[in-house]
Amino acid sequence: MNIGSGDEKSLDFDINILPILDILSVLICFLLLTAVWVQIGSLDTRQAIGDNSVAGAKNPPSLWITVNPKGSVQLSLRDLPNAKNHEEEIKATGKAINWSVLEQKLQALRSKFPDLKTGVVRPEAQASYGDVIRIMDKLKQAQFEGVGLSPLG
């Protein structure tokens, strides 16, 4: 026993570090190859099923947004209790939807009519799916609780 004697040779044992590096490299390669780089989310909607209409039932106040493929957007308010049905058009900027005006209008309508919590997007056949999703996203941003998508008539 050479404990405390200062003899270094008895303590000089070999730990092979290179296999550890190999294992770590293999682990890194495995994790890099199996990693999911694009995380996807979802935008939830609640659709009407079958024929949900009930005779005499009172519909909640709703905002209907008609989307034109040329970029113009029509806002229509329906079933408001103490106001007439309201219609408004947002002109396109070039061939695209004027997003900033749409956002402002949605916020203004939401603050003016607190009971307005339902928004339905009603695109035309040639409207872009990307624009439709973005409008639904704007509705969610403006605190609309029920967001739906209307099929073609």
Added chain:
Amino acid sequence: MKTSSFTNTNGKKSPLGSLQNLKPGMKGKKRGAAALGLALPLTSLIDAFSIIVIYLLIGTQNNGMESNIPTKMSLPTASHSVSIDKEIPTLTIQKGVYRLNDAVVSVKALTQKLTELKATLPKEAAELLVQADQEMKFEDLDPLLKAGSLSGFEKMKFAVVPAQ
């Protein structure tokens, strides 16, 4: 003996000191300071590798469903999206072709297939994830909305890329 290793900062010599560097051809031999100039600091390499492994392990912890997005499909972006936390049936629309859980379905058979699918699902789990390219026209989505309505799928989730 002087060494070039940065780990040797105090006067006492560690028994593991000689293992912290990779010294090719130095096993059991003692050479001059010139040979030590090529020493690789293995301890810091292992530290760096361990941090990368831990980072990748944490980063790849995905509790949600694993989804295969077609390579040429560009999903729309949304800032108010929610994460997909469970496995739900996926319907992909690409160039007018509908794929329900990777099986091609014709437009005519869509309602029937969705009805069959809904019958196999619990009532609260009747949801459908729709994956489609952002450049797609709405007329390609319309048959799905009608078929979903007829088959009783009330909740529809549209796959999006969450905005940063």
